[in-house]
Amino acid sequence: MTQAKAEIEALVKELNYHSYRYYVLDNTEITDAQYDLMYGRLKELQSKHGYTPLDSPTERVGGKPLEKFEKAQHRVPMLSLDDTFSFEEALDFDRRVKRLLETTDDICYSVETKYDGLAVELSYEHGTLVRGSTRGDGFIGEDVTQNIKTIKTIPLKIQGAIVPDEIEIRGEIFMKRDDFVKLNELRQSLGDQPFANPRNAAAGAIRQLDPNITAQRKVQIACYGLGFVNSIPFSSQDGLVSWLRDNQFPTPHIFEVVPNIDKALDVVKHIGKIRESLPFDIDGAVIKVNDFKLRETLGARTKEPRWAIAFKYQAHRGVTKINEITVSVGRTGTLTPVAILSPVSIGGVTVSRSTLHNWDEIRRKDIRPGDTVIVERAGDVIPHVVEVLYRDSAERGAEFPAPSNCPVCGSDVVKEAADDEVTEAAAYRCIGLNCSAQAIGRLKHYVSRAAMNIEGFGKKTIEMFYEKGLLQSITDIYKLEAFKIYGLPGFAEKSVDNLFVSIDNSKKATLARFLYALGLRHAGEFVSKTLATRYKSIDELYHIKHEELVETEGLGDIIARSIAEFFNDEKNIQTIEEILSRGVMLTNPDYKSINGRQPGLFGAILPLNGLKFVITGTMPVERKRLEALISENGGKVTSAVSKETSYVIAGEKPGSKLDKATELNVKVITYEEFLNLLNK
The missing domain is CATH 1.10.287.610 (Helix hairpin bin)
Structure with a gap:
């Protein structure tokens, strides 16, 4: 050993x-x-x-999800910094420092980039990370240790030659712009609401109850300050930063020590000039008295230290008027309200459109056509409306509601509840199978190996065919003409022949594979297989009721609702019928007339078969994820407690369903007890 x-x-x-x-x-x-x-x-x-x-x-590696965050008290308060917006105010700060220190000598300052993120504190005992906490109100934050440990740039153990018995290191959690863009692309591909900016994304990652989600998001940290410390007498900010670097802590991208306030402002100006080229968002620069003994003399006000200021750069903002509000449809069907603006120059760029994010945002800010608004553009982030500056009752338009039909294809629009504690907004989604706004994404899914398995349709081929006007919807796959493809990049006679052979082969498919290929929201391979075992042919699903689907073993309430909405849209039914009329023939070897319990994918009895669940209260995982977990294991989620309910899963702050369960003598279990039941 x-x-x-x-x-x-x-x-x-x-x-x-x-x-x-x-x-x-x-x-x-x-x-x-x-x-x-x-x-x-x-x-x-x-x-x-x-x-x-x-x-x-x-x-x-992330541990198991938490039920809630525990409170974490800071031994030394995490004070906020006093904001300064002009060079004259910065000079006033220098004069104030000298007056308090009763000196006319130049003061040595440090200057560093001010990250636009979430402040945290890392607590180490004998060199080992024992706790990570958010700033909170400066006195009490939240214990986010599990999430902090997933960040690879944070040392789990201090390895240097000089290690204090106890030390609290402070820093800012942030996300690089490239990682932010990739995260939003992933969220949109999954049909989730994108984050408004990198700061929200970083804060959302740290405040996930499931640390496995944090581990998947590429958040960074820059360490710059101290809380409580013993056994190492740091004497200056540059001494602290040097120690942090020696012990493998990330430190601010730009950090300089200068002899006086004039030199400090030169650094501030330099940071301001290059901030757009930095790979992350900053909202200012921090000027600090470098000497720690002088800091002790200067002390602090109630909320801010007297020895530091945050120089805030003017955001790239402009004032303009909203002429109208329109709707944009994303590639997964998500509807986003967009403000059409009177053109305004912001940071050297003419802006005429601005995202309004979602309808909850419109209602919260009371935004309408005719309003004069402040629009902000930061880095490469899409311009957005900060607030309404002036409302002219004579020019003001009516409230802008979410449409009931897709503005692109006319299909039904459904409202989905928020499933993320950071976005905090419901999503509106087009369910149209042939919606051109979603065409490329649907086409890629339809031809994929697990779906219709049409070889020769790679990502680049689909995009090229779409740009050429050859493919605008799924039905166009079966309308392709060979003479229009010959000569396109990668398509000689043999490759064209192979493509059409593959298309013909795909016309013989199972119902389960076809259902999966249609890309129904929340309906993966398991759900598609489950539907095929219950329904003999696809026309049995046309105009199906939610109430019928929710009784099917393996389907939860959300999944059943999504399927019912899809098959009650006349345009979707017409599209399916057109595909079938093009020679697609469906067989259903999975259909079984079963008395009693429904088998799983491979005939095995799933652990939750025959069990009905009701969920109440806040869970340590997203509600949709829990419902999917129940469905995938043969159980069923219902919205109301009855005598037929097998278990009520109760989280934090349960509602009246808990009382109903007690009244009917229905067994109540926690999320952990549910996991034990699942693993029996």
Whole structure:
């Protein structure tokens, strides 16, 4: 064991070193394959010998979801900074510092980038990270330790030669713009609301009750300050930053120590000039008295220290008028209200459109056509309306409601409740199967291997055919003409022939595969298979009632509602019939007339078969995810408690359903007890 322990600790040290070079320095010494090999060896040794160091990179994997965040009190208050918006105000700050210190000598300052993110505190005991907490109100925040540990740039153990018994390090959680864009693209591909800006995305990642979600989002940290500390007498800000860097903590992108306020303002001006080129959002620069003893003398007001200010750059804003509000339909069918503006120059760019995010935002800010508004544009983020500056009752238009029909294809629009604590808004979605706004996404899914499996239709081919006008909807696949394809990039005679052979082969499909190919919201392969076992042909699903579907084993309330909405849209039925008229023939080998319990995908009895669940209260996971988990394992979710209810899953702040369960003597279980039931 001694030899194994030594190898484990050596691997941990080496892996942490390479993680620091990769994530903080962006300067790797080994390949990803080499890292993965060492990481795999570490996991193997830890599992075999039952020894896992606290700073092992395997400890960064998210644990089980929390029910709620516990409160975390800061031993030293996390004060906010006084904002300054002009150079004259910054000079006033310098004069005030000198007056309080009773000196006319120049003051040495440090200047650093001010990240637009979420302030956190990292607490270490004997070099080991024991707690991560948010700023909260400055005195009490939330314990987000599980989430903090998933961030690879944060050391789980301080490895330097000088390690304090206790130290609290403060920093800002943020997200790079490129990672923000990729996250929003992923959310939109899944049909979720995009985040408004990188700050919201970073804050949302840290405040997830499920740390596995945090681990998937690429958030960063810059460390710049201290809370409580003992046994190391830091004397200055540059001394602290030097120690942080020596101990592999990420520090501000720009950090300079200057001899006086004039030089400090030169750095502030420089940061202001380059801020748009930085890979992350900043909203200012921080000027601090460098000497810690002078800071002690200066002290603090109730909420702000007297030894630091935040110089805030003017946001790229403009004042203009909303001429009208229209609706944009995204590639997954999500509807977004858009303001059409009188053109205004913001940061050198002419802006004539601005996102209004969602209808909850419109109602909250009371935005209408005719209003004079402040529009902000930061970096590459889409311009958005900050607030209404003036409402002219004579010019003001009516409230702008969410449409009931898609403005692109005319199909029904359905409202879906929010499933993310950060976006806090309901989504409106077009369910049209042939909606041109969703065409490329639907086409890619329809031809995929797990769906209709049409070989020769790669991503680039679909996009090229769409641009050429050859494919605008699923039905166009079966209308393609060979002579229009010959000569296109990658399509000689043989490749064209192969494509049409593949299209013909796809015309013989199972009902389950076809249902999956249609891309019904919330209906994956399992749900498609479940429908096929219950319904003999697709026309049995036309105009189906939600009430009937919700009684089907394996379908929850949300899934049943989504399927019913899809098959009650006349345009969708017409599209399906047109596809079938093009020679697509469906067989259904999965259909079974079953008395009693419904089998699972492969005939096995699923663990929750025959059980009915009601969910009440706030859960540690998203409600949709829990309902899907129940459905995928054979159970059914209903909205009301009755004598037929098997279990009520009660979370935090349960409603009247808990009283009803008590009244009917229905068993009430927690989320953890549900997981135990699932794993029996």
